[in-house]
Amino acid sequence: MQNTISDRIADFLKKYPPFSYLPMEELQTFTPEITIVYKEKNTIVFKRNSAPHLFFYVVHKGAIGLIRQEDGIVLDICDEGDIFGLRPLMANENYRLEAKAQEESILYAIPITLFKPIVKEYVEIGNFLVESFASNTRNPYSNTHKGQLLGDTAQFNPNNSGSRLLDVQQVEYSSKIISCKPSTRIQTLAKKMSKKNIGAILIEKEGLPFGIITDKDFRNKVVTGIVPITAKAKAIMSSPVITYPSNLTITQAQMAMMKSGISHLVLTEDGTPNTNAIGILSKHDVMLSLGNNPAVLVKATKRCTQVDELKAIRKGVMNLLKGYLEQNIPMSLTSKIISELNDACAKQVIRLSLKQMDTPPPVEFAWLAMGSQGRSEQLLHTDQDNALVFATVTENNLEETRTYFLRLAKLITNGLHEIGYAYCPADMMASNPKWCLSVDEFKETTTKWITNPGPDEVLLSSIFFDYNLAYGSKELTDELASHIFKTVESYPIFLTHLASGALQNPSPSGFFRKFLVEQDGLHKDFFDLKRRALMPLIDAARVLILSHHIKGINNTWQRYEKLALLEPNNAELYLACSYSSKALLKFRTRQGLLHNDSGRFISLEQLNKEERMKLKRTFSSVKDIQEVLSVRFMTAIVR
């Protein structure tokens, strides 16, 4: 029978996830079973600890507040298209929160028994509901509920795995063939290989591939003394060579190497040894083609002799990052690997810059990465914030030494710029004399900040205190770190200033969960993800960890994890913050990759409902942690 009311419901639901994932026919199978519920303002939908309803709810009109009954705090407000009351769907438990109409509302009550089979059939729906459930309850670990929700028939959706089609991707091989004759002396051969930095050399006879010599042959046959160093190539080469056509796919190449137990394949014009060799494919090339091996990339950075070459590797790192995000690899792992790769690139830039200097450094030094890089939270190319600290020298040598390190720093910052790190607009870089100091000078500066904290000092400290040793002497950085901690201990009021600084960030959302966007300037009407959401969490973590005198943890979510251990009664909040900082960083990275920028400013219209919801769920942690700061450090007294 024709029923315009259930059509009306279907039309509404299909606009919002997870229902938008469903085909219309599927949606229409259960819309006639949905009840329309009207709630007057301030009436209760369900109370805490009341028995689970047979329904969960979608807000059609109005707003429903989810309230923690102990203190009456509204944890979340669900507005049009939001889902709540999912607990009975996840677990057979009583409600934990109270749901109350903040204004008069119309709800769609969806029968749980009817919806369960749909959840099982559509993986995306299950995932979305878990996500939504977590967002309502602020429970970052609701993944544990996933199993119950999906039942044991849950299947991995191959379309979501983001796997790249390795089977059809062709290998890229080096076409610059280094070759010798069978009569070449092996010492000459070895010198040539070292010079070209290659692991295998082709032996040609009358222009055709005849044999191959790899590093392994030297080790097994020459160094062992079996073959004298004066022998010729013929004596140690493997022959005949195993040849393949050049249109080999990555998978074929891997299989060929495994089958023959070799690490190099010779590619010829027609794939037989009877035509010219056109390339050599090493295991290393295959790995690079696969692009999923960070170890290979780290190795590759070390081989770079010019900053130019590093640029190509950075591209590989970005591809890797994209792949990780697509495959939903946990953020903690992703950021660890990517940070390490970024770190390797930076280290190589420093090594190359050192080579360009006429003389080795006069004294020990350390290159400090600051800000997001120091916290291992820099996934995209963002600004470079760095400093250089060198060992204390006598007064007479001080300026001479600084001049040397400033020149070095200039080379390094240029190099970093070349591989994609923008110069710091505030010139907080080691090439600035203010940030190229001896360890004693740094101690002096930091003492000044800590004992006499104005807004500028607080800002500087908040960037500087997240430093991480990128290259050089660990002793120097340790010395500086213990100085800072000692000083903070004697001037606890500094923490209050730091906390107060952390609360200066503007709020992410206004009343009614509306995003607060920038009112003017270049990014008018955009949402400032960094300043409004990420920075408050990062700043709070720094203050709290400093107040516990914990050294050596720079990363924001690791700081929160540590805090959760230190203060078990606040563990839930800290873990939520840890989760939120990861989620926000991921979000920023995704946005950045999408728009090829730093991901800081977000156009809200371009976000879908799901993304907006994910973003909003992190805001409650921001607000809660700021409350903790203001109470604990009594920031009111310095404001």
Place this chain on the structure above:
Amino acid sequence: MFKKKTYPDFWNKYADSFDNGLPNLVQDNKFVVLDTETTGFNVKEDRILSIGALVLQQQTIPPKQAFELFVEQEHYNAETVKIHGILKRGSTKRITELQALKRILETLKNSVLVAHHTVYDVAMINNALKRNGLPKLKNKSLDTASLYFKTVTKLKKEELESHITLDDLAKIYDISKKDRHTALGDAYITAIAFLHILEKLKPTTLNDLLKRDGLFNFY
């Protein structure tokens, strides 16, 4: 009383349901919100083409209990087709007027009838009943048009010139006008408007609500 036996069973059942009184509190009552699409506005000559009805109870609307009926009619008025879009020989499944009345009475029982400009819908149904040899509806009724006037200030009332359409209500309460001028679509808009009006008036008892409505009831 002695005539009772001459009516069909469904009427007797309907009439018997009135032996029970209505609950005192508004929230305990069952409301049937209905709307009719007709061949025109002449209560005597025009006929019901379609009836949409839904049940409203405990502030919920179960769509399963909602229905829309299309009625066979000989009388036809080409003028109103452009409003309701129901063709004389359309492809929709139709039932006889008597079958439609039976279905309506089964749903109504003694519940409170709600419509927009209720007088008109009730008159249309009563005339249909009469044609089929049955007495008039016995239900208490409420009109969203007159109830709405109780929610606004005197000044606003003058501005509205004592006429308020369902379109006006849809606009005021931000109700989507999807399916406007289908019987069930209009019944739905009426029902949601009715809920909003109740929220404004906050009547305690059903009698209170009926009394407030009564001032604007003309029959």
